[in-house]
Amino acid sequence: MVLKMGVEAENQNIEKSMIETANNLLKNKEVDVIIGYSKGTVPLSSAPIIIRREEDTDKLIWNNLCYVNLAKYLVPLMPQLCDSEGNSLKIGVVSKGCVGRALIHLAVEKQIKLDDIKIIGIPCNGNINRKRIEKEIGESEILELSIVDNNINVKGKDFEQSFPFDEYLNELCKVCKVKSPPNNESLAEVCVGECLEITSVEDDFSDLDEYESKSTEEKWDYIIDTLRTCTRCYACREACPMCYCHLCFVDQNKPIWFGKTTEISEIITFHLTRAMHLAGRCVACGACSSVCPMGIDLNLITRKLEKIVKGRFNFTSGIDIETLAPMTTFKMDDSEEFMLEED
Amino acid sequence: MTVQTVDDKSINENWEPKIIAFLCNWCSYAGADLAGVSRIQYPPNIRIVRVPCSGRINPNFIIKSLTDGWDGVLVSGCHPGDCHYISGNLVARRRFAILNELLEFFGIEPGRVNFMWASAAEGERFANLIKKVTKIIKELGPNTKFKKKWC
Numbered sequence: 365m366v367l368k369m370g371v372e373a374e375n376q377n378i379e380k381s382m383i384e385t386a387n388n389l390l391k392n393k394e395v396d397v398i399i400g401y402s403k404g405t406v407p408l409s410s411a412p413i414i415i416r417r418e419e420d421t422d423k424l425i426w427n428n429l430c431y432v433n434l435a436k437y438l439v440p441l442m443p444q445l446c447d448s449e450g451n452s453l454k455i456g457v458v459s460k461g462c463v464g465r466a467l468i469h470l471a472v473e474k475q476i477k478l479d480d481i482k483i484i485g486i487p488c489n490g491n492i493n494r495k496r497i498e499k500e501i502g503e504s505e506i507l508e509l510s511i512v513d514n515n516i517n518v519k520g521k522d523f524e525q526s527f528p529f530d531e532y533l534n535e536l537c538k539v540c541k542v543k544s545p546p547n548n549e550s551l552a553e554v555c556v557g558e559c560l561e562i563t564s565v566e567d568d569f570s571d572l573d574e575y576e577s578k579s580t581e582e583k584w585d586y587i588i589d590t591l592r593t594c595t596r597c598y599a600c601r602e603a604c605p606m607c608y609c610h611l612c613f614v615d616q617n618k619p620i621w622f623g624k625t626t627e628i629s630e631i632i633t634f635h636l637t638r639a640m641h642l643a644g645r646c647v648a649c650g651a652c653s654s655v656c657p658m659g660i661d662l663n664l665i666t667r668k669l670e671k672i673v674k675g676r677f678n679f680t681s682g683i684d685i686e687t688l689a690p691m692t693t694f695k696m697d698d699s700e701e702f703m704l705e706e707d
Numbered sequence: 708m709t710v711q712t713v714d715d716k717s718i719n720e721n722w723e724p725k726i727i728a729f730l731c732n733w734c735s736y737a738g739a740d741l742a743g744v745s746r747i748q749y750p751p752n753i754r755i756v757r758v759p760c761s762g763r764i765n766p767n768f769i770i771k772s773l774t775d776g777w778d779g780v781l782v783s784g785c786h787p788g789d790c791h792y793i794s795g796n797l798v799a800r801r802r803f804a805i806l807n808e809l810l811e812f813f814g815i816e817p818g819r820v821n822f823m824w825a826s827a828a829e830g831e832r833f834a835n836l837i838k839k840v841t842k843i844i845k846e847l848g849p850n851t852k853f854k855k856k857w858c
């Protein structure tokens with residue numbers, strides 16, 4: 365097959381070297397299992413796959429629909445990734461940047477031991493905003509998706525439409541600065557494949573400027589408008605690699621923090637608290653928005669979280685294994701400009 | 708625990724805000740006590756909930772207060788360095804900082820939720836800050852936006 369330049373060719377290159385790395389890891393018995401992406405059963409999707417044998421590695425794929433954050437399957441550890449005694453096998457995880465970040469941050473939170481893990485780094489070229497495409501297509505069923513010449517071509521029974529690739533990426537992917545898993549001295553043992561030497565992330569968050577210049581009322585209206593269709597299905601929580609609590613606050617019944625309806629104050633309570641709980645922990649993978657059945661884009665909120673944490677504590681999650689998560693620590697001189705003072 | 712605020716539809720002149728205040732046991736609550744013992748006057752709009760430490764305050768206390776219809780929330784603890792549990796208020800400060808920014812981001816009026824420090828010796832300061840908070844919330848008017856509508 366003749367390789368075309370552009371996204372397609374990139375995908376093929378990524379896939380090829382990923383399979384090669386995976387193959388070597390299994391051959392040299394450096395890992396027992398590999399978790400990666402395989403072809404999805406419906407268009408606009410991909411499916412996670414667990415691979416144990418060398419000859420199966422060609423089932424691994426990379427395309428721009430690998431939106432699941434694979435770190436999710438490590439906490440709690442899936443039974444398929446344990447030996448008969450329930451101990452963790454040596455696991456290779458196919459990692460785009462945000463999967464790598466999630467793994468590192470999970471290690472910071474002492475949820476996984478990186479000794480048991482190999483981060484198979486790949487240079488991610490972005491995920492397609494599948495919810496946006498689905499929304500724009502509307503009722504008709506999408507049967508096929510292909511990427512040709514940096515255009516996303518979507519085919520159905522009686523329609524065909526094409527979308528420019530760069531524009532129809534996930535909002536988080538558009539501004540992503542960590543496309544490959546972060547690597548540094550303390551991680552050298554863990555990272556294989558393509559990783560990124562990085563110690564800090566520079567970001568100006570200018571994408572938030574427009575929203576933040578709105579007035580309080582406009583913000584409230586915008587947020588309500590975005591979240592009003594939320595059915596509180598909690599798919600966003602289920603997809604999030606950082607949501608691993610045994611008992612989530614939404615499921616607690618002692619106390620019952622808030623009701624189960626889709627009344628707007630309860631929806632907002634859910635999303636506010638969810639955001640609170642992810643501050644300094646969200647790794648900007650966009651998995652939450654990619655799985656929302658109502659097509660709600662939560663990326664605005666997750667971006668804001670990153671901005672707050674960067675601005676206040678100069679912290680980016682999942683970059684460095686040594687730095688404590690900001691919400692588990694404090695500094696005597698943390699800024700407190702919001703505290704009330706006497707006139 | 709749903710609180711009935713005075714007739715939401717017509718903000719009449721006699722409307723008085725109801726403010727829920729979470730005060731830590733060791734400083735702010737004692738500060739409130741001192742203000743009382745010293746007979747310093749301050750507006751009667753606050754209802755105090757005594758908590759062991761400002762670190763005990765779950766952000767959900769604050770959010771729930773708003774959905775339950777309180778017009779304002781006040782959180783007060785010991786000054787940094789003075790916490791009875793040494794660092795409770797320092798950890799809490801980070802939480803409050805984030806909650807404060809998120810509330811603003813979601814479009815809740817700045818000033819609905821207020822944070823302050825007051826020690827056990829600062830009866831005067833406590834009273835002054837209560838005056839200030841009451842004034843802020845009076846200007847904002849009743850909390851109708853975030854209040855739960857279905858009961």
Ligand code: SF4
Pocket residue numbers: 433600603604605606607642645646647648649650651652653666
């Ligand atoms: S909140 Fe969303 S973007 Fe952040 S880590 Fe969880 S799934 Fe990923």
Ligand code: SF4
Pocket residue numbers: 593594595596597598599600601652655656657658659660
């Ligand atoms: S996945 Fe979407 S609809 Fe479901 S709870 Fe999350 S935001 Fe709401």
Ligand code: FES
Pocket residue numbers: 731732733734735759760761762784785789790791792793795796
């Ligand atoms: S005891 Fe007062 S803030 Fe901790």
